[in-house]
Amino acid sequence: MALTKLSIIAYSNSSYRKGARVGKFQVLINPESYKRDVEIDYNKTWAVGSPGGDLRFKKMNAEKISFNLIFDGTGLVSTAPQSLKEGDNIKPVIQQIKEFKAIVAKFNGKIHRPNFLLLTWGNAFNFRGVLTNMSINYKLFKPDGTPIRATVDVTFSSSVSPALALAEAKKTSPDLTHIKQVRAGDRLPAMSNEVYDDPAYFVQVAQANNLNHLRGVAPGKKLVFPPLCNK
Template sequence: MITKLTITPCDLDAQGNVTGPRTSEAFTVRLNPSNYTRNFEITYNTTKAMGAAVMQPRFNGAGEKKMEFDILMDGTGVVPPTSPNSTAIDVDTQLGDLRKVVYTLDGEEHEPNTVMLVWGSFSFVGKLSTMSVEYTLFKPTGDPLRAKVKLSFIQYIGPTEAANAANLRSPDLTHSVDVQAGDSLPLLCFRIYKNSAYYLEVAKFNGITNFRNIKPGTRLNFPPLR
């Protein structure tokens, strides 16, 4: 049996974390995509350090950001149904079913659904970014018989998952430093991050209001870069 790509709306808790898919509302394609594109992105902090002659990009994070693919919708009856009890469905109805899942505003969230795309072992959670429809075959009456739908989804990560991934809940204990005489916060930031521009963030993280007057012996924690 051929496994079909499914697009399923997800429930979110009050904080925006995904709690599970609403499988009864899933949209199943009749024809799987012939290909799909996964876009991965590496981001860098490009803040130029004060007094630096050149800007040196510092690694900030990496991850999958976008997924794109096309699906073909057919209303001629040539394409096999998704289940033995299904019948031929016209293109406009198929498009309406898809829009309900990915495009129509959710009644409670007042924004498009967060959806889970699953095809075999591959899964992706995101929100619709763009959707375009190209009609390619028509009845003599002008009603569409076939359409190609281009879909692009941007990755969705809930706040709990994002915090865990970035390890923002605690400082990196390997970057705890006891201030020595002659040390300055910009200098320490350069030693840790190779970029002195983070001194204000580190001062805020440690509750320091006067970063120019840090007493020797003070222990500072340097959190992971965001």
């Protein structure tokens, strides 16, 4: 299986539609690790002299993701993406970082701000946001002072359009129609509970799919879970 590289795709708006794509950067070496931070703000409502109290929800802050990238020009890396090559050779570190900054940190005059970014790595990693911090550390040099290796610490904060955020928040809402594929061992009450947070709606689901029985629904069959107005 070919090695999948972390990709950073730049967009001119926070809806991340294909037509708004303005560029892409693939890393030379995948991160060794990454960290995701989630912060939630609450208002304290403790009365004076009380031993404790209720924390009332205020807002969800932007999720942050941070990791370290390696830019290398020593020639020791044999799995460079084609975009980082000049012929058979890897581009100089200075050029690699210049192209990286052009995607993640350059001011885009058309939108009067830096680009919106989609970070993808295989099927398990997907993050949309903007660069909020970058620190470059040059580590190895040629005799003339030209850097041949650098590490870059980056932090991205989530950023999506209000319409996209609302659509994603409603993905699991019981007031929308859902289509689920039956897996081996699935039972209608349990599937109903996943969608509606209540197993009792399996009867309505059975009616919507013209099921005459509640057991033994064949794996692979797709069932419609309709919106429930009284949910």
